[in-house]
Amino acid sequence: MVEGVLITSLDSFGRGVGHINNKVIFIKNALPSEIVDVKITQDKKSYSEGEVLKYQKISSKRIKSPCPYFSICGGCHLLFYNYSDTLDFKIQKVHDLFLKNKINNPPINLIPNLSNFYYRNKLSLKIINSQIGFYEEKTHSLVAIEECLIANKTINAVLKNYQLLNLENGNLTIRTNSNNEVLLIIETPESNYNIDLSKLKEKVKLVGIVYNNKTIYGQDFYYERLHNFLFKISYNSFFQVNNFITEELFKLIENHIEPNSQVLDLYSGVGTLSIVASLKAQMVYSVEIVQNAILNGIFNAKINKRNNIKFLLGDVSKIVSNLSFAFDTLILDPPRKGLDKNTINFIKNKLPTKIIYISCNLNTLIRDLKLLEEVYTLKEYKILDMFSYTYHLESFCVLNLN
Ligand SMILES: C[S@@+](CC[C@H](N)C(=O)[O-])C[C@H]1O[C@@H](n2cnc3c(N)ncnc32)[C@H](O)[C@@H]1O
Structure with a gap:
């Protein structure tokens, strides 16, 4: 046991950061300004991990977690905080990662989740x-x-x-x-x-x-009915897990699509963002790899009376090499692994005027923003609190061609 470790900050996973003999230690369920006695559970060359055995000093921000499983279940990492403090944590996390990776960013805004308990569908x-x-x-x-x-x-x-x-x-x-x-x-x-x-x-x-x-x-x-649209969703098709935040996302998409634009929506799921974009765009092309999701998309466009969307089934990485139509606006909403090399090259070759990049993984988003930064400027950045009380967050980015 090591006694009296002062916690100085939280890392991006919501773990307390302290130091023992100048070596950094990451401690679960320990908050900035707390002083804790620690059991070291992992001792690596450049860092350690530990568990709190005793709190010598407790942060004034700590609340009694409303969840009885908080300390054992790995699901919600931030249930030691009031909701507003979890949002401050997320803004700080993005700020720190942008700074570390030298991302030239606009102000970091955040859209909170108004129903932050009982939200997952x-x-x-x-x-x-x-x-x-x-x-x-x-x-x-x-x-x-x-x-x-x-x-x-x-x-x-x-x-x-x-x-x-x-x-x-x-x-x-x-x-x-x-x-x-x-x-x-x-x-x-x-x-x-x-x-x-x-x-x-x-x-x-x-x-x-x-x-x-x-x-x-x-x-x-x-x-599911959202934003006045009806969506059919097959058991293996993706759908966002938080309806309130998804509505906010739809509003952002609607506001950022220029009238009469030509939109390419990559990783389009059941066609949600394409359908919203089609309200203002002249034409929308949607690409998705899951067959049921594409079939849902075709059905959803029809029942919502959208006749300016074309759906393409396939792997984005391969399909992009064969796309011949022109587009000026690109929507990207990839899975956690982000964009692959082919897709980045495709973007750098086609150079759409505007990119709307939605991401549930800050690390791969930052990697991709770095790859695009010689040709695109990050004009707008918002955190959408899609996954309240966890360290995860959804990012909404608007990039303009330089
Ligand atoms: C984060 S979801 C976004 C879906 C949609 N934009 C929405 O908001 O509901 C990512 C989608 O990408 C699809 N996907 C994953 N890998 C893909 C690939 N290589 N090519 C095309 N689609 C892919 C998944 O099936 C999923 O529907």
């Missing part, structure tokens, strides 16, 4: 030996939970009744919409199912169950 859980929960951080041991404070009430109703699924082991993904409807996706080594459907249907509005990729009840999709 999707949750993936583990079931092990008939218990349900999440893996403890960096382990395969289950933290069994009865409630999740960041999942919406419909998900929590499923959680409360998960025993009706009669599953011993597997993964359960619960997807829901604003109408409290539920789609369950189960992956399990168990080949026979014994779900108590009639009781489950009494507890929640079940629209479907997909069991090891087969629809065994209802349908394999659900609908």
